[in-house]
Amino acid sequence: MDLEIQKRIKDLADEYGPENVVVILGGAEPEAAGIAAETVTNGDPTFAGPLAGVSLGLAVYHIVESEVKAAVDPAVYEEQVGVVEMVLDVEGIAREVKKYREQYSKYRA
Numbered sequence: 001m002d003l004e005i006q007k008r009i010k011d012l013a014d015e016y017g018p019e020n021v022v023v024i025l026g027g028a029e030p031e032a033a034g035i036a037a038e039t040v041t042n043g044d045p046t047f048a049g050p051l052a053g054v055s056l057g058l059a060v061y062h063i064v065e066s067e068v069k070a071a072v073d074p075a076v077y078e079e080q081v082g083v084v085e086m087v088l089d090v091e092g093i094a095r096e097v098k099k100y101r102e103q104y105s106k107y108r109a
Contacts, residue, residue: 001036006049009040013056022109023060024068025097030089033062034096041104057106062097064090067109 013021023040027033035045040058044051061068064085069077 001039001044001049003049006039006044006051009058010050010054010056013058018056018058019107021056021058021107023058025060025062027062027093028084028088030092030096033093034100036060037062037097037100038104041100055104057104059105059107059109060097060101061109062093064088065094065097 009021009023023036025033025036027036037060038045039049039051040056040060043054043056047053063069063081069081
């Protein structure tokens with residue numbers, strides 16, 4: 001997760017309260033999604049960005065997770081995500097994000 005996005009997420013959590021922020025990821029690889037999920041829950045594991053050492057505990061999901069898919073209009077989801085979803089490791093991504101959400105998230109959407 002780039003440093004600019006980390007700063008934006010931190011600013012939103014500061015402004016609205018971490019209990020009111022849900023992060024929806026869209027990375028295509030399980031490992032990248034896991035690193036992003038860890039960053040917004042437990043802090044930047046590379047210690048390079050604004051979230052280094054900052055444990056926000058945010059609710060975090062990936063766009064392909066069933067909880068998100070169920071919350072989005074099916075036509076919009078199909079148009080925006082459907083084609084890409086077919087080539088992703090949906091189970092691997094969901095498993096990776098869920099691992100960090102369950103371990104570090106203080107809030108649930």
